[in-house]
Amino acid sequence: MKNLWFHLMPYKDLPDDFRDTHPSVWVDINSKLLDAKRVHQHYNEYLDELEYAGQLGFDGICCNEHHQNGYGLMPSPNLIASTLTRRTTKPAICVMGNSLALYNPPTRVAEEFAMLDCMSGGRLIAGFPVGTPMDTIFAYAQNPSKLRERYYEAHDIVMKAWQEDETFSFDGRFNQLRYVNVWPRPVQKPHPPVWIPGGGSVETWRWCAEMDYVYCYLSYFGYKAGEATMKGFWDEMDKLGKDRNPYRAGFLQFVAVGETEKEALELYKESAEYFYGRCLHVNPKWASPAGYQSEATIRAKVQSQVALAAQKSSGPAGAAREWKDILDLGYVIAGDPDQVAERIREVCTNLNVGHLMLLCQFGNMSTDLAKYNTKLYAERVMPQISDLFDDQWNDAWWPQPLSDRSLPAEVA
Amino acid sequence: MPETRSLTIRDREVRVLEDGNSDVPVVFLAGIGGVPAWTPFLEALAKNRRVIVPSLPGFPGATEFRHLDSLYDWVVHTLETLELLDEPTFDLIGSSVGGALACEIASLVETQVRRLVLIAPFGVFLEDDPAADIWAQVPGPKSIPNLVCSHPERWDAIWEKPADGDEIEWSILQTRSMEAAARFLFPFGNTGVTSRLHRIHNSTLLVRGAEDRVLPSAYNAVFAEGIEGAVRTIEIEDAGHLPEIDNPETLVREINAFLLDQEN
Numbered sequence: 001m002k003n004l005w006f007h008l009m010p011y012k013d014l015p016d017d018f019r020d021t022h023p024s025v026w027v028d029i030n031s032k033l034l035d036a037k038r039v040h041q042h043y044n045e046y047l048d049e050l051e052y053a054g055q056l057g058f059d060g061i062c063c064n065e066h067h068q069n070g071y072g073l074m075p076s077p078n079l080i081a082s083t084l085t086r087r088t089t090k091p092a093i094c095v096m097g098n099s100l101a102l103y104n105p106p107t108r109v110a111e112e113f114a115m116l117d118c119m120s121g122g123r124l125i126a127g128f129p130v131g132t133p134m135d136t137i138f139a140y141a142q143n144p145s146k147l148r149e150r151y152y153e154a155h156d157i158v159m160k161a162w163q164e165d166e167t168f169s170f171d172g173r174f175n176q177l178r179y180v181n182v183w184p185r186p187v188q189k190p191h192p193p194v195w196i197p198g199g200g201s202v203e204t205w206r207w208c209a210e211m212d213y214v215y216c217y218l219s220y221f222g223y224k225a226g227e228a229t230m231k232g233f234w235d236e237m238d239k240l241g242k243d244r245n246p247y248r249a250g251f252l253q254f255v256a257v258g259e260t261e262k263e264a265l266e267l268y269k270e271s272a273e274y275f276y277g278r279c280l281h282v283n284p285k286w287a288s289p290a291g292y293q294s295e296a297t298i299r300a301k302v303q304s305q306v307a308l309a310a311q312k313s314s315g316p317a318g319a320a321r322e323w324k325d326i327l328d329l330g331y332v333i334a335g336d337p338d339q340v341a342e343r344i345r346e347v348c349t350n351l352n353v354g355h356l357m358l359l360c361q362f363g364n365m366s367t368d369l370a371k372y373n374t375k376l377y378a379e380r381v382m383p384q385i386s387d388l389f390d391d392q393w394n395d396a397w398w399p400q401p402l403s404d405r406s407l408p409a410e411v412a
Numbered sequence: 413m414p415e416t417r418s419l420t421i422r423d424r425e426v427r428v429l430e431d432g433n434s435d436v437p438v439v440f441l442a443g444i445g446g447v448p449a450w451t452p453f454l455e456a457l458a459k460n461r462r463v464i465v466p467s468l469p470g471f472p473g474a475t476e477f478r479h480l481d482s483l484y485d486w487v488v489h490t491l492e493t494l495e496l497l498d499e500p501t502f503d504l505i506g507s508s509v510g511g512a513l514a515c516e517i518a519s520l521v522e523t524q525v526r527r528l529v530l531i532a533p534f535g536v537f538l539e540d541d542p543a544a545d546i547w548a549q550v551p552g553p554k555s556i557p558n559l560v561c562s563h564p565e566r567w568d569a570i571w572e573k574p575a576d577g578d579e580i581e582w583s584i585l586q587t588r589s590m591e592a593a594a595r596f597l598f599p600f601g602n603t604g605v606t607s608r609l610h611r612i613h614n615s616t617l618l619v620r621g622a623e624d625r626v627l628p629s630a631y632n633a634v635f636a637e638g639i640e641g642a643v644r645t646i647e648i649e650d651a652g653h654l655p656e657i658d659n660p661e662t663l664v665r666e667i668n669a670f671l672l673d674q675e676n
Contacts, residue, residue, distance in 0.1 A: 137547070144547060145478070145595040173481065288551040291591030295584055 001348055001388040004060035004094055005053035006252060006357040009046050010071040012364040013038055014278040024283035025070040026134040039073060045367040051087045052371055056378035060092035060125065062357055065099055067139035071279035078112045085119040086408050092399045093120050096197055097127020101147050102140050105175055106154035110161040110182045113192065121405030122187035128155060129197045134286045144291035150174050162191045193397045195250060200229040201297045205236040214355065214397045216250030220280065223347040224330035226251060230351040246354035247395040254359045256334035257376040264334045267369060269323040272332050274363030277321040337380030345385050354389050414450050419496045426493055427473030429465040432458030436526060437499055439464045443508025443654050444560050446471030446589050451570050453660035460668055466493045468510060470592020472585055477592045483603050486596045487516045503671060507531035507656055509593045512603050519611040527674050528614040529667055532627050532653055536634045537600035544626045547594055562623045562652040570657065609638030616643045617670040621651030621658060644670060
């Protein structure tokens with residue numbers, strides 16, 4: 001199996017009373033809460049952490065795209081990824097990803113991803129999310145009724161732009177491009193692996209199967225909440241006659257590793273409660289604009305990840321925000337290295353997931369603690385689980401880097 | 413009870429409800445939510461007038477709308493609908509979302525539309541006096557009625573699920589109409605109509621619910637200033653964004669008075 005180290009890049013100084021005094025961490029979060037000097041520190045520490053994870057042997061390092069968001073300081077994941085191409089040499093660089101409908105023209109994504117693939121020597125994983133309503137409908141004012149149609153059209157443009165030898169015209173419903181001929185083109189042929197982060201939509205599962213893309217369920221609510229979705233995904237693969245290759249799937253999981261269980265429970269409580277208490281405080285009015293969810297999905301009674309998050313965040317039942325509940329519900333897997341390894345093996349086996357994305361930094365966790373968590377996971381957990389699936393399955397969705405990659409020269 | 417028939421526009425079905433008697437009919441283009449059932453407003457209006465209600469695409473009675481992308485598509489569709497009604501002339505009432513389309517039609521076809529009634533029409537946006545964001549609402553059955561009505565229980569009565577209706581399909585009906593409105597009005601409801609209002613020469617009754625929480629009063633003022641024809645402006649007490657649901661008696665009285673005045 002593959003272990004990927006995922007960063008959300010949260011802002012760490014949301015006030016203690018954030019939930020009570022501010023309506024939302026997203027879209028209309030008060031800009032007075034933000035100190036750009038702190039963000040300068042954050043970026044440097046966060047990039048250090050991603051690079052550190054690469055050094056310690058994680059298979060991939062991941063960044064993602066959010067807008068107007070207090071727990072995600074990456075409106076442009078491609079900027080983050082571009083620095084990683086120069087400061088790391090081995091890990092896959094997983095941009096999870098570019099919300100295709102937000103780029104005008106979408107060839108911009110084809111260009112920037114091709115640049116990243118060239119700069120990294122073929123280490124790019126190209127993630128294409130539709131994007132949350134907060135990012136797409138409200139921060140970027142995309143029409144909720146046209147978002148998915150635009151997304152699919154943009155996807156078609158990018159894939160053709162990467163693979164078509166001749167300059168071509170694209171006369172689409174939403175994009176009219178007279179001369180498409182992106183330079184550079186990706187190193188990986190015919191294109192970098194495509195991974196699709198999504199909620200639990202049946203159409204997305206079918207589309208991933210049809211296109212032979214990896215489906216990633218990026219849940220903040222851990223393996224227990226993710227079981228139903230992943231079961232739905234695999235049932236659908238069965239129906240479509242696809243094999244159960246676990247590398248068809250990716251899954252996100254928070255982990256908290258200590259030398260002992262007691263230490264883990266002490267060390268990570270504050271950052272977990274910061275994340276689930278403040279970072280997921282999303283005003284539910286942003287979560288479900290009409291049209292964002294397809295009618296088929298509503299009929300399938302599958303709620304979107306964000307609607308679920310928002311509902312949990314505000315609903316009477318509410319998502320867990322206390323450390324004990326966070327652990328009981330499996331949002332975070334915490335313990336000593338052996339306990340975590342055992343649980344991860346169990347989770348990946350049960351969910352049948354070959355690409356595990358790990359959040360080792362979350363909430364207001366200090367960079368020292370994030371690195372400690374990362375190191376324990378890399379050195380004491382990873383060796384116990386890395387062999388999982390590899391005797392049975394081939395990962396056909398992993399980057400194929402150049403064998404003779406150029407390296408950055410030392411700076412004098 | 414109204415008669416129900418169906419028009420076919422480019423292979424897609426559009427429901428038309430009709431009731432009442434008069435030579436020149438009144439055509440009603442509905443607002444947010446559309447017409448899930450014949451309403452007290454339409455009932456009262458049909459006492460004096462022949463009332464024709466074609467469904468807007470995506471609203472109850474016309475499922476399909478995702479083939480319409482631009483405002484231009486929506487206007488052409490509305491025009492084709494009105495042409496298929498085969499009435500040489502009619503009075504046109506447009507409310508809210510339907511009001512935006514009624515304005516476009518009136519600015520294009522002077523001959524067919526006789527008098528115009530606009531009830532809190534969408535079409536403009538004022539940065540300093542923003543309209544409510546009807547698409548950013550807490551999910552749940554109460555959000556929209558509480559926003560658009562002073563008497564949400566009257567919305568609920570109109571939206572009461574038929575005994576044999578499927579709960580999910582019934583909820584999709586409402587969601588779909590909100591998506592359809594978004595299709596040509598998102599994010600502001602601004603259609604750029606101000607540059608076409610001078611082409612509206614019709615006598616116009618411009619209505620607003622005094623308690624409208626969706627569109628501030630300044631919005632109707634923009635229409636009043638821009639429309640070339642004579643404009644009578646009124647506010648309906650005890651009514652929100654959809655006075656036809658909140659206070660149908662008063663609204664019908666005002667509409668009848670306006671139409672009669674114009675005929676005398």
